[in-house]
Amino acid sequence: MEAAKNYEKRFELIEAYIHNELSNDDQELFDTLMRTDEDFKEDVEIQQQLAAELNKPDRLQFRAALQHAESIHRLETQISRFTLPRWVRYAAAIIIIGAVSSPLLYNMYKTSPKNLYEVYYESYESSSVNRGGMETTDFDRAMEAFDEEDFDVANNLFTTFLTENPENQAAAFYKGMCLMELEDAEGSVHYFERLILDANNLFVEQAQWYVSLAYLKLNTPDKAVPYIEELSAYPNPYREKALKLLDKLKRL
Amino acid sequence: VKEIKRYNNSEILQGIQSHDKAVLNYIYSQFFETVSWYVVSKGGDKTAAYDVFQDALMAVYDRLQTSSLEISNSFETYFSGMCKHLWQMELRRQVKARQPADISQEEAFFPSYMEDTYDKEKESRMIQESFLKLSNDCQKLLMLQQQGHSQLEIAGIMGYTEAFARKKRFRCKEQLAELVKNHPYFKKE
Numbered sequence: 001m002e003a004a005k006n007y008e009k010r011f012e013l014i015e016a017y018i019h020n021e022l023s024n025d026d027q028e029l030f031d032t033l034m035r036t037d038e039d040f041k042e043d044v045e046i047q048q049q050l051a052a053e054l055n056k057p058d059r060l061q062f063r064a065a066l067q068h069a070e071s072i073h074r075l076e077t078q079i080s081r082f083t084l085p086r087w088v089r090y091a092a093a094i095i096i097i098g099a100v101s102s103p104l105l106y107n108m109y110k111t112s113p114k115n116l117y118e119v120y121y122e123s124y125e126s127s128s129v130n131r132g133g134m135e136t137t138d139f140d141r142a143m144e145a146f147d148e149e150d151f152d153v154a155n156n157l158f159t160t161f162l163t164e165n166p167e168n169q170a171a172a173f174y175k176g177m178c179l180m181e182l183e184d185a186e187g188s189v190h191y192f193e194r195l196i197l198d199a200n201n202l203f204v205e206q207a208q209w210y211v212s213l214a215y216l217k218l219n220t221p222d223k224a225v226p227y228i229e230e231l232s233a234y235p236n237p238y239r240e241k242a243l244k245l246l247d248k249l250k251r252l
Numbered sequence: 253v254k255e256i257k258r259y260n261n262s263e264i265l266q267g268i269q270s271h272d273k274a275v276l277n278y279i280y281s282q283f284f285e286t287v288s289w290y291v292v293s294k295g296g297d298k299t300a301a302y303d304v305f306q307d308a309l310m311a312v313y314d315r316l317q318t319s320s321l322e323i324s325n326s327f328e329t330y331f332s333g334m335c336k337h338l339w340q341m342e343l344r345r346q347v348k349a350r351q352p353a354d355i356s357q358e359e360a361f362f363p364s365y366m367e368d369t370y371d372k373e374k375e376s377r378m379i380q381e382s383f384l385k386l387s388n389d390c391q392k393l394l395m396l397q398q399q400g401h402s403q404l405e406i407a408g409i410m411g412y413t414e415a416f417a418r419k420k421r422f423r424c425k426e427q428l429a430e431l432v433k434n435h436p437y438f439k440k441e
Contacts, residue, residue, distance in 0.1 A: 007423075050425075065271040069276035069279070140415075143416075
């Protein structure tokens with residue numbers, strides 16, 4: 001608990017310094033730490049640099065675009081350079097042609113909505129937060145359980161929290177995610193669609209993506225397509241995946 | 253066979269400016285091999301080549317933000333020249349780190365202001381990459397704070413309680429500091 005308080009005090013001091021809001025006492029503490037604590041000094045520099053970078057969000061977005069382009073190039077290069085001895089390639093080609101022309105194997109490996117769900121579903125990542133030392137709410141406890149992948153517990157806590165706070169959008173989203181993790185895609189749809197309908201929240205794109213996957217899992221791709229089409233139409237974190245998924249769905 | 257769409261200089265520059273994914277993929281597919289060949293032939297490896305390539309693209313982007321960029325010959329010639337220059341700077345930085353005395357002869361080629369710019373760009377990249385490794389929630393939260401939203405507003409937007417938003421903000425900053433300190437560009441004094 002002491003450690004948790006320390007990092008909070010540490011970053012509180014740094015924020016006050018950056019915003020020129022240090023009290024006299026805190027200024028003294030700040031100066032002492034700068035002289036004596038190398039780690040603190042590094043943290044100050046990092047937070048100053050972060051503030052400078054966040055003031056140029058377009059550069060950050062461009063960096064993300066570059067990282068994406070680089071990863072695609074790395075992947076494509078790996079695939080194209082995956083060369084085997086010629087006889088192995090011939091043998092592989094014969095096996096693949098045989099497999100594709102065999103109705104049994106074709107059906108086994110034919111893409112289905114459920115297969116696409118398996119390929120595209122990834123757990124939603126929330127950053128882990130140590131919540132020691134402060135007043136803890138059901139929401140905090142639910143998030144903690146979610147972070148620890150204890151989805152049964154998290155699900156129950158989100159249910160309790162939502163009973164008292166029915167309008168809480170974050171809780172609705174994480175409740176939906178808990179249900180996805182607990183293999184209850186049907187139950188999750190209600191929560192995701194509620195967020196999409198409301199539209200005025202930060203979880204719309206996430207909800208659109210995961211409700212699409214829920215519909216694929218439920219073997220109802222027709223219901224998934226409108227959401228995937230929407231995600232494909234404008235820049236958002238799921239667009240790239242949505243475009244690929246849409247392409248695959250069209251070939252079903 | 254699917255035909256690759258080719259872009260002219262102005263389309264490439266426009267694509268860089270607008271973060272156009274198709275153009276960025278095209279640049280990687282068309283020009284990376286030349287740069288990689290050069291970097292590897294001069295003592296680097298593929299990872300170093302990717303780093304130089306990204307730094308050069310960021311440099312072009314920065315130039316496009318501040319002024320119009322006229323390229324008299326092909327983009328490839330201009331861009332690979334830039335990559336070569338950046339790799340030479342990197343080699344120089346490595347030599348200087350190992351044997352500071354050996355660098356004096358080359359001083360005339362790379363004045364110190366260029367070195368400062370190069371170092372600053374490395375720091376900037378380190379922070380950007382670390383930030384982009386944070387969870388989406390952390391990225392959103394820190395961005396909202398930087399935009400001047402109050403803790404109460406952030407809590408409302410993110411759907412958190414105020415106390416949780418505060419704790420999460422500090423935890424995100426702590427995570428970022430850890431990521432930066434473990435980044436290969438992080439210099440311990």
